[in-house]
Amino acid sequence: MDSRQKRDTLGARNAGSRGFLFRMHIFVQRHLHALFASLGQLWRSPLATLMTTFTMAVTLALPAGLLLIVKSTEQVATSWQGEPQISVYIEPSSSEVAIKELIAKIEAHTAVSVLEKISPELGLASFSKLMEMEGVLDLLGGNPLPYVVVLKVEKGFGSSDQLAAWQAELGAMPGVDWVQLDMAWLERLDAILNVFERGVGLIAIFLALAVLMTIGNTIRLSILNRFEEIEVMKLVGAKDAFIRRPFLYGGFWLGLMSGVIALLLLFVSYLLLLGPMQQVLSLYGAMFDLPFEVLAQVTFVVLSGAMLLGWLGAWLAVGRQMSRIEPS
């Protein structure tokens, strides 16, 4: 051994300690190494990796698909052609001039798409015809029906809350006796969507637990496979954080891969269901469309959720196993 080599082995012990930038460089280098080495570990056992990621992907795709259905239904509901109808009943004592002024005011609202005026005479005629009761006026001794204005709301005017607010605004107008908003179906749909959304949330929580357990088990097996390596690392002074690092990155990769596969599954399902869905909705005059924001939202939730669950599952599994492995 020459003198330089001798110095390399027997020299000052702390020759490796340098400044902050050097330590940062080493830190980044080690993390990048652990990141790609953990990917390599998964690559070396392709079947096990594929089975784990596919199981996780299906588990993730289910709540994500349900979330997508909820969001699309909300979109469909707003684009529905059977838009809500508002009936404004005018006080019977109102003069013709006052009724005309009131109708002009209502018509000026931007949300009105169609306005139909039903005079008491017209109303009674329709009623008599509908009920097959000719000469009903003779029986009643006078026309009891008020002047009614039926409004159809502009497409996509807004939520049921906005409609309810407009209903109150119309009701407060002078000369208006009563306003009826035909939105029961919309409220029912809203209620159903609310229940469905909560259900999706609960399913997502349960399935997230399943993903955690799947990842945890995979990482646990990986730790047991590398038991000897961990033991030797501990013998030479490796800290738990160092040993934990590749497993956490392994969990991250598993999460990311299953997130990508889940999105692919969703995309394929979407393509398969798009045609039949369009067919059904066209019968109701509705259009099915997935806006970019909804797609971006679902993609973000699936990918970030999958990576986070992967990392968390690995962290829980490693934390549990680490204390059990002690060199002897």
Place this chain on the structure above:
Amino acid sequence: MIQFNHVSKRYGATHDILSDVSFHLEKGEMAFLTGRSGAGKSTLLKMMAMLERPTSGQIVVNERQLCQMKRRHIPELRRDIGIIFQNYKLLNDRTVFDNVALPLIISDAFDRREMARRVRAALDMVGLLSYESALPMTLSGGEQQRVGIARAVVNRPLILLADEPTGNLDPVLSREIMHVFEQFNRVGVTVLVASHDVKLIKEMAYPVLAIDQGKVVRKDLTSQSGSARHG
């Protein structure tokens, strides 16, 4: 540097392997630990690296009270100690280079170039430079032992503990390995070698800690040949 005060180790309810052991090794001292098989040599070495905990007594290693040491501080202790195991403890799926580099990798303090330089210097010291790409399982027992020695010294430890390091080596190689330990000892490393090779121990003439019936007796032989050894 190493101090044992009334240390006992008991396995099970009655099996006392070490009983009321007290001794100390100064910084930069080299000594042998002897005793028949099963006498407790390995247990004593393991206790210094917190691989075993004593049943009673106090152990001080490099000013650290081991009995009160928290789990999170154990890695720091082990980084100061180079341990050579009787059964090598090598990773068979990694090359010789990677095995030797392990203490440097885990220390997060060396870049690749410096790491490679140190690893090659350590391998050269044990005569295995040309085997850096080999897998340990393709090497003989003696060669694997030398890989273990290279791994123990690569991080320039303050203390070297060797458990039967020459058990699988021929006499010539044994002397060479002992010479490596001496070199480290000369630059201030405290070295404790557990061995039952009486001939080698007599040849080297360093202090001897002899374990007999669970007790440790120190036999200081340094006066006989210390000056000759340090040249």
